[in-house]
Amino acid sequence: MTLAVFQKGFNYVQDGRGNRLVYHLRGCNLCCPWCSNPEGMEFSAAPGTPVSEIVDEALSCRPMFFDGGGVTFTGGECTCQFDALKEALTLLKQAGISTAIETNGTAARLPELFGLTDELIVDCKHYDPGIHLHTLGASNETVLANIAAAAAEHPDLLIRIPLIGGFNASEEDMERFAELFLRLGADRARIELLPYHEYGKDKWAKCGKKYTVHDAFISPEQREKNEDILRRHGLTVVRT
Numbered sequence: 413m414t415l416a417v418f419q420k421g422f423n424y425v426q427d428g429r430g431n432r433l434v435y436h437l438r439g440c441n442l443c444c445p446w447c448s449n450p451e452g453m454e455f456s457a458a459p460g461t462p463v464s465e466i467v468d469e470a471l472s473c474r475p476m477f478f479d480g481g482g483v484t485f486t487g488g489e490c491t492c493q494f495d496a497l498k499e500a501l502t503l504l505k506q507a508g509i510s511t512a513i514e515t516n517g518t519a520a521r522l523p524e525l526f527g528l529t530d531e532l533i534v535d536c537k538h539y540d541p542g543i544h545l546h547t548l549g550a551s552n553e554t555v556l557a558n559i560a561a562a563a564a565e566h567p568d569l570l571i572r573i574p575l576i577g578g579f580n581a582s583e584e585d586m587e588r589f590a591e592l593f594l595r596l597g598a599d600r601a602r603i604e605l606l607p608y609h610e611y612g613k614d615k616w617a618k619c620g621k622k623y624t625v626h627d628a629f630i631s632p633e634q635r636e637k638n639e640d641i642l643r644r645h646g647l648t649v650v651r652t
């Protein structure tokens with residue numbers, strides 16, 4: 413089996429614990445208007461990299477995995493290449509490498525990866541299924557079911573909300589997120605608010621796509637207020 417990778421490199425802490433070799437897998441089933449990797453959203457028919465090569469590469473990097481590091485698969489959306497991803501995670505786990513994935517949570521088969529990932533990072537972009545569908549191209553129903561399952565079964569779940577002004581970042585929105593996470597039983601998960609940025613904006617034009625997000629920045633004070641709202645509901649807020 414092969415994996416289509418469009419970018420790889422080391423990253424400290426931002427994509428899981430410690431120093432990690434991060435593989436960005438090509439293709440995504442959502443269309444977030446703020447996506448910072450638009451060059452990785454499209455699927456490709458080009459031949460990918462054999463899973464065995466990726467595993468060998470990771471094994472050769474073992475000395476670099478300090479502070480609890482290892483390998484992270486992100487995207488695009490890594491679960492769009494589900495079977496090859498599962499094989500890679502299986503082989504890495506067997507080799508004793510710490511594994512993590514960052515996912516938009518839309519894969520119905522996601523629970524199959526719970527036992528193969530030491531850390532599971534799931535985005536929750538909106539609490540409302542209709543808004544999720546309208547803005548991102550798919551409902552959040554599977555995402556929420558996966559968060560509930562992971563909250564019950566996965567020992568290390570990090571839920572990330574990209575804070576996008578005008579979309580999901582008001583205090584009322586945070587109340588709704590908090591109520592949702594409690595309803596899903598995610599009170600033991602870590603939750604992180606990631607303020608909107610425009611690091612990927614210039615890449616949209618290069619990909620021949622129009623960037624449509626405006627005025628979506630969040631002030632540091634608003635981020636803190638939103639974190640406080642989650643904490644008041646007994647949730648654990650982190651910054652990685």
Ligand code: SF4
Binds near residue numbers: 443446449516
């Ligand atoms: S889920 Fe992630 S990769 Fe996919 S479009 Fe949204 S931000 Fe981009």
